Amino acid sequence: MTSSITAPTNPYLVLGAAIVLPASGHVILGVPVRGLQFLFFLVILAWVTAKIAPPDASFVGRHAGGFLIYALSILDAYKIARIRTAKWVHNARRDGDNAQSGIGPHT
Template sequence: MSESTPETRAPMHPYLVLLIAALAPGSGHWAVGNVQRGVMFAWFMFILGWITWRITGPEVSPIGKLSGGLIIYAVSVLDAYRIARFRWTRFHAGRGTGA
């Protein structure tokens, strides 16, 4: 029986993962198959967003109040892209052009 392993299927294109990751927290990690990491990033994004909302003063803009969560969100997008790029490069380097 022939099973399809992650090494035999082409991974998702990194730019597509980048687009998916920008849509919702943790979705980029879900797209590359690392759901637990995506949930962790989403959890910390919400927690740090809530903390910065609570400790900032009333004169701070809403973007500033959510800055802790937004930083984690930006890091999660870049992390999902990095993982996808690594897998994409490794997969296509292994295929080679033949000699």
């Protein structure tokens, strides 16, 4: 018996999308508002650190706040994808065990 719930998006696809384009991993996962929140804070913190950083700081140093939020958004999107995949695998195994043993609504 196969589950009627479709498989979640591959976590590595989400990870790659999040690395290439900020918030795109969240959009793929179906939580675009969360991605927009990360983008908003990315821009704000990059701007703030650019204003308070010393003039001789590197580009990354001047925008460190934005890079921090960017890294957190990548981790967040990947974590959500991994959790969804783990839940899907767990439910599929549980449904398969119930169907094989004759327990549950499958009989």
